[in-house]
Amino acid sequence: MKLLTHNMLTSKCMKGVSIGYPLAIKALDIRTVEVDFNPEFVAKMIPKIDWTVLHGAAESIGQTDLPKEVVDNYENNEEFLKKVHHVLLEVDVIDGELICPETGRKFPINNGIPNMLLNEDEV
Amino acid sequence: MIEEKSHLPNRSNMSKSWTKYLLWFAQEHVDFRFAEINSLMSLFNIEMRFVRKPKDEPYWIVEFPSEVEVKLLASRSVSLRNCIELWAHAPNVQKLHEELKLYPKSLMQPYIQADKSFKIEVDTFCKHFSQKEKVDKLEAFSYLPVDGPVDLKTPDVTFQYIEYYGIIPHCPPEQPYEVFFGRWVASGLRQLIKKLSLKTRKFIGNTSMDPQLSLLMANQAKVTDGSLVLDPFVGSGSLLVAATQFGGYVWGTDIDYLMLHGRTRPSRIHQKTRDRDESVRANMKQYNMEHRYMDVLVNDFATPFWREDFRFDAVITDPPYGIREATERVGTKKEGYEVKAEHLPTHIPAKIEYGISNIYKDLLRFSARHLRVGGRLVCWFPVFREDYTENVLPHHPCLELVSNSEQTLSKVTSRRLLTFEKTREPTEDELDEYPVDIMDFREKYFVIREETRKERRMKEAKIREDDRLRNLNKQS
Numbered sequence: 001m002k003l004l005t006h007n008m009l010t011s012k013c014m015k016g017v018s019i020g021y022p023l024a025i026k027a028l029d030i031r032t033v034e035v036d037f038n039p040e041f042v043a044k045m046i047p048k049i050d051w052t053v054l055h056g057a058a059e060s061i062g063q064t065d066l067p068k069e070v071v072d073n074y075e076n077n078e079e080f081l082k083k084v085h086h087v088l089l090e091v092d093v094i095d096g097e098l099i100c101p102e103t104g105r106k107f108p109i110n111n112g113i114p115n116m117l118l119n120e121d122e123v
Numbered sequence: 124m125i126e127e128k129s130h131l132p133n134r135s136n137m138s139k140s141w142t143k144y145l146l147w148f149a150q151e152h153v154d155f156r157f158a159e160i161n162s163l164m165s166l167f168n169i170e171m172r173f174v175r176k177p178k179d180e181p182y183w184i185v186e187f188p189s190e191v192e193v194k195l196l197a198s199r200s201v202s203l204r205n206c207i208e209l210w211a212h213a214p215n216v217q218k219l220h221e222e223l224k225l226y227p228k229s230l231m232q233p234y235i236q237a238d239k240s241f242k243i244e245v246d247t248f249c250k251h252f253s254q255k256e257k258v259d260k261l262e263a264f265s266y267l268p269v270d271g272p273v274d275l276k277t278p279d280v281t282f283q284y285i286e287y288y289g290i291i292p293h294c295p296p297e298q299p300y301e302v303f304f305g306r307w308v309a310s311g312l313r314q315l316i317k318k319l320s321l322k323t324r325k326f327i328g329n330t331s332m333d334p335q336l337s338l339l340m341a342n343q344a345k346v347t348d349g350s351l352v353l354d355p356f357v358g359s360g361s362l363l364v365a366a367t368q369f370g371g372y373v374w375g376t377d378i379d380y381l382m383l384h385g386r387t388r389p390s391r392i393h394q395k396t397r398d399r400d401e402s403v404r405a406n407m408k409q410y411n412m413e414h415r416y417m418d419v420l421v422n423d424f425a426t427p428f429w430r431e432d433f434r435f436d437a438v439i440t441d442p443p444y445g446i447r448e449a450t451e452r453v454g455t456k457k458e459g460y461e462v463k464a465e466h467l468p469t470h471i472p473a474k475i476e477y478g479i480s481n482i483y484k485d486l487l488r489f490s491a492r493h494l495r496v497g498g499r500l501v502c503w504f505p506v507f508r509e510d511y512t513e514n515v516l517p518h519h520p521c522l523e524l525v526s527n528s529e530q531t532l533s534k535v536t537s538r539r540l541l542t543f544e545k546t547r548e549p550t551e552d553e554l555d556e557y558p559v560d561i562m563d564f565r566e567k568y569f570v571i572r573e574e575t576r577k578e579r580r581m582k583e584a585k586i587r588e589d590d591r592l593r594n595l596n597k598q599s
């Protein structure tokens with residue numbers, strides 16, 4: 001699971017959960033896979049991202065290179081975009097858990113695939 | 124020949140010089156042609172007008188403002204075979220030559236110079252000719268003022284001569300219905316269909332979509348470089364494979380854990396076990412598109428986990444119809460049921476029926492929320508042909524139906540490829556319950572199957588009875 005995906009997920013659909021965001025991450029196995037850098041794509045994603053959440057999630061799994069805030073004029077800042085690219089798209093949580101911030105419900109991640117399947121009493 | 128202009132030239136059109144082109148299509152999925160080309164014209168903001176209203180032929184005669192548009196269109200179209208700048212077309216061979224001789228030399232000039240190698244291809248659609256006959260046809264063009272050398276392998280310019288004998292094989296007419304001559308400009312993406320063949324795909328499932336239809340879907344969704352694409356019923360990811368080819372960044376969800384982990388029973392007849400590394404991701408890797416693979420999640424579509432304000436550019440999907448796979452979601456009918464804590468680690472959630480009408484209701488509501496305005500939902504919808512009217516289709520006030528093409532599956536059933544475009548953000552009310560009455564395809568499907576089974580049984584019984592009587596008669 002990539003941190004870009006993590007940024008877009010909430011457990012709000014669960015019974016009794018009001019915000020469910022952000023999900024905490026427990027990472028047991030992290031892999032980095034180098035992928036092609038597409039600066040336009042990264043720049044397009046930045047306004048869609050909750051930056052504070054991305055920054056916090058990155059730190060929680062040991063990625064400490066990201067500035068606390070989005071820099072001005074980021075579209076033209078290749079160095080910044082590369083850092084964001086790395087954190088969003090190259091860091092992959094292979095094994096671990098996502099955890100609902102309100103109920104503590106754990107969603108296992110294995111083989112890089114989060115399992116968000118709820119039980120029949122949670123929907 | 125009658126020429127129908129679909130638009131009379133207005134002042135802005137008059138300032139451009141429109142050029143005539145022949146668009147030759149594959150004679151496959153004919154109903155999807157318009158939907159694909161219209162989507163691409165909208166994607167690239169291209170103008171095109173018909174010189175003649177298309178009928179059943181595998182070609183259109185059209186005009187474009189310039190060659191740039193033709194090439195853009197061909198760079199993405201899977202239904203197009205070839206685009207040809209039309210120098211002459213006529214109802215018979217003799218008239219064609221007369222017309223070609225009138226084609227202005229000034230327009231030929233760039234392609235007939237001494238430094239331009241060329242070849243002429245002879246194509247006889249739906250009728251076979253010997254090599255000798257083809258050479259004779261070719262030699263009839265010896266009056267063309269071409270100065271360059273012939274090069275059959277890598278010519279600078281390719282001319283095409285086409286005789287069209289209709290679309291019914293085995294009994295072509297003596298003379299062609301229509302003949303064409305022109306300069307080849309671009310080919311469509313027929314090659315890509317082969318490259319993405321399911322036969323050589325790393326990971327497939329029982330309901331993987333063939334590459335041609337998958338690519339058509341990505342085109343109808345107007346996927347382009349950097350598009351965010353979701354398939355909420357992703358299965359083996361065949362629709363996402365197509366979307367990445369056009370620049371889409373893709374996510375998928377599926378309720379089936381074993382499917383996403385590549386552990387279901389193999390789908391190929393001769394394969395005993397699946398490879399350890401079969402997955403949607405492995406498919407992306409196979410086609411060098413791993414950088415556009417975002418994630419897949421095990422997730423019941425009835426309870427999506429996406430942040431409310433996350434917007435996709437396209438949702439492309441083939442929902443379960445319940446014929447070849449179950450339509451289920453997590454849930455229970457028991458009141459106040461709770462999974463006991465000691466059972467949690469190994470508990471497999473109970474499933475309840477997820478009827479077609481609820482699936483489509485959820486899909487349209489989801490798309491009304493999670494598409495950006497202007498974004499598209501492209502999905503299949505099963506129908507009974509005899510019951511079909513536009514009224515049976517799912518609808519939503521914020522989604523406009525922009526195309527609707529049919530692929531017949533059997534005498535009685537077909538599926539329709541629907542393309543919706545989001546026109547505005549929904550109000551809170553519109554996101555809540557709203558009625559869509561969709562007939563459950565399966566109820567009738569199984570009823571009809573029952574009927575036919577019963578009919579067949581009766582027919583077989585009658586044949587047996589007839590045989591018995593005949594034998595009795597013989598004996599007596």
Ligand SMILES: C[S@@+](CC[C@H](N)C(=O)[O-])C[C@H]1O[C@@H](n2cnc3c(N)ncnc32)[C@H](O)[C@@H]1O
Pocket residue numbers: 328330331332355356357358359360361362376377378379382422423424425441442443444448449450451452453477
């Ligand atoms: C027609 S198949 C799609 C096949 C896919 N296009 C492919 O390339 O393999 C429908 C898929 O929907 C999944 N599905 C069924 N019910 C679901 C649900 N409630 N939520 C999410 N996925 C579901 C099935 O597991 C199946 O993989």
